[in-house]
Every structure is written in C-alpha cells, then in structure tokens.
Amino acid sequence: MEDVSEDIRNLAARHQEFQRQIEAINQQANMVQASITNCDQTIVTINELKTASAEGKTAETMVPVGFGSFVYAEIKNAEKVVVDLGAGFSAEKTAEEAIETLNRRKEQLTKILEQMNTSLTKYVQGMQALESEAVRLQQSGQA
Numbered sequence: 037m038e039d040v041s042e043d044i045r046n047l048a049a050r051h052q053e054f055q056r057q058i059e060a061i062n063q064q065a066n067m068v069q070a071s072i073t074n075c076d077q078t079i080v081t082i083n084e085l086k087t088a089s090a091e092g093k094t095a096e097t098m099v100p101v102g103f104g105s106f107v108y109a110e111i112k113n114a115e116k117v118v119v120d121l122g123a124g125f126s127a128e129k130t131a132e133e134a135i136e137t138l139n140r141r142k143e144q145l146t147k148i149l150e151q152m153n154t155s156l157t158k159y160v161q162g163m164q165a166l167e168s169e170a171v172r173l174q175q176s177g178q179a
Contacts, residue, residue: 040177047170054163058156065152068145075142079135085114086131 088095088111095114098106117134118126129137 040173043173044170044177047166047173051163051166051170054159054166058159058163061152061156061159065149065156068149068152072142072145072149075138075145079138079142082114082117082131082135082138085111089114 085095095111097109097111099109101107115131116128117131118128119134119137120126121137
C-alpha cells in the first residue's frame, strides 16, 4: 500500500511539472501569435499607405513623441520602410521588400507556433497517461 502511495505522489509531481510546462508553452505561444498578428497588421498598413500614395492621396498618421503623446504627421514617402531585422538592427527597404521580409518572418513564426503546438499536444497526452496510471494505481491499491 505504501508503494502505491509513493507511486501516486511521484505521478502527481510529474503531473504538476507537465502543467508548468504547458503553461509556459501557452504563454510563449501567445507571444508568438501576437507577433504573427503584428506582422499581418504591419503588412496591411504598408499596403494601405502604398495604395494611398499611388492614388496621389496624402496619408496622415499619428507619431509618438513620448509619454503617451502623439503629433499628427503626413507620410511623404510610403515607398520606403525601415524594417527591424532583429538583434537591434534595422534596414531601409522598399515597401515590397519590407512586405517580403515581414512575410518571411511570419512564416518562421508560424513554424515555431506549430512546433509549440506539437509540444503542447505531447505534454497533454503525457498528462492524460499519468492520470490513467494514477487511476489504475488507486484501483489496484483499493483491491
């Protein structure tokens, strides 16, 4: 009987570890999903600015100047975009190159998200196996 109790405690400890891993993966997946959404929004914005510029319209935006304050500004050249390359580096690109860069980043993030979801599935399956094993041990201990 004591061996069964010890086994159940071990299973519970492993179950809690799986829960912590699942929570960590969920938090990371949410951040990756937010980055994917940010890429999509940026692509839409660049396309809208290009369209407005091509139609001869003046695009107006608000530019942050600090401490939650903004000024209105007109976009003079929607064909040039400064894109974050990562690791603190940025580069000026054409609007089309910027969109290509963002689409590549989105593809990379989507692959990472898929890997996270695969890991998540494995942890959930592991938790279910532990739960089944705990039930089996409890039933054998009661017999």
